Amino acid sequence: MALRGVVGIFFLSAVPLVCLELRRGIPDIGIKDFLLLCGRIFLLLALLTLIISVTTSWLNSFKSSQLHVKEEEEKNEKRRKLVRKKQQEAQGEKVNRYIENVLKPHQEMKLKKLEERFYQMTGEAWKLSSGHKLGIPDLPEEPSGTAEEVVTVALRCPSGSVLRRRFLKSCSSQVLFDWMMRTGYHTSLYSLSTSFPRRPLAVEGGWSLEDIGVTVDTVLILEEKEQTN
Known part of the structure; x- marks a missing residue:
């Protein structure tokens, strides 16, 4: 629709020029010259149509490319979020394993040593036995x-x-x-x-x-x- 509108505007703007040329050259113009003038006009219209078609195609391709790039960016962002979530879950599991396997036993051992030292100092080391x-x-x-x-x-x-x-x-x-x-x-x-x-x-x-x-x-x-x- 936009291409047809541009061609129509160009054609209407070219009509006065054709009429002016015809008016100036009526005494000398012949059928051959008239046909050449019409051919030039149609050639110019064809060239303009080609330019507009190529430009429109390029713009549409550019918009499609931009849309594709945007969709790819959204997909990549979703992938990054999913990867970050998995990494956080894995890190949380590592922290829990560290607490259960390393930190907690270390604290229990430390408390046990403090308890043993306390009972040894108070002369009640027998309480450490079952x-x-x-x-x-x-x-x-x-x-x-x-x-x-x-x-x-x-x-x-x-x-x-x-x-x-x-x-x-x-x-x-x-x-x-x-x-x-x-x-x-x-x-x-x-x-x-x-x-x-x-x-x-x-x-x-x-x-x-x-x-x-x-x-x-x-x-x-x-x-x-x-x-x-």
């Missing part, structure tokens, strides 16, 4: 408060806390030391004594709680032994 390695026997099942021949023993710890548990009077007296070790205080470092009068608790393997005088609710003192070089 209960099974210490050979602590299982405690008897705690009886109910309504059962007969039951006493409540309170254990006053060095930290100031008080632990309480019920036992049968017929229970072995050794269970008191087993209970003490279960609470985290080893017999090699701590001892038990009566509260009043203050004396070390005498325990024999074959004695029951009733045999050592624990016949009523009793408070026992848990205290640290003096360490000798």
Whole structure:
């Protein structure tokens, strides 16, 4: 449509020139000259049409090329975003593996060493061992408060806390030391004594709680032994 409009405008603009030439040369113009003039005009129109056609084709090709370039840039940008996303996910997985396989074990090992140093400085290195390695026997099942021949023993710890548990009077007296070790205080470092009068608790393997005088609710003192070089 644009090409036809340009050709039409050029043709209309050429008509006055043709008329002027015809008016000036009417006395001398012949049929041959008229045909030559028309041929020149049509030749000029053909040349102009060719130029416009080539220019239009080039412009269309240029626009198509620009559009193709834009589409390629959009595709490349999408590819780059996808690549960056995959790289970030891979980096995140590497960080997680590093935390789980390197950083976390290193921190746990560091905390363990600090714990070992603390217990060694406080003379409680035995706490680093498990209960099974210490050979602590299982405690008897705690009886109910309504059962007969039951006493409540309170254990006053060095930290100031008080632990309480019920036992049968017929229970072995050794269970008191087993209970003490279960609470985290080893017999090699701590001892038990009566509260009043203050004396070390005498325990024999074959004695029951009733045999050592624990016949009523009793408070026992848990205290640290003096360490000798």
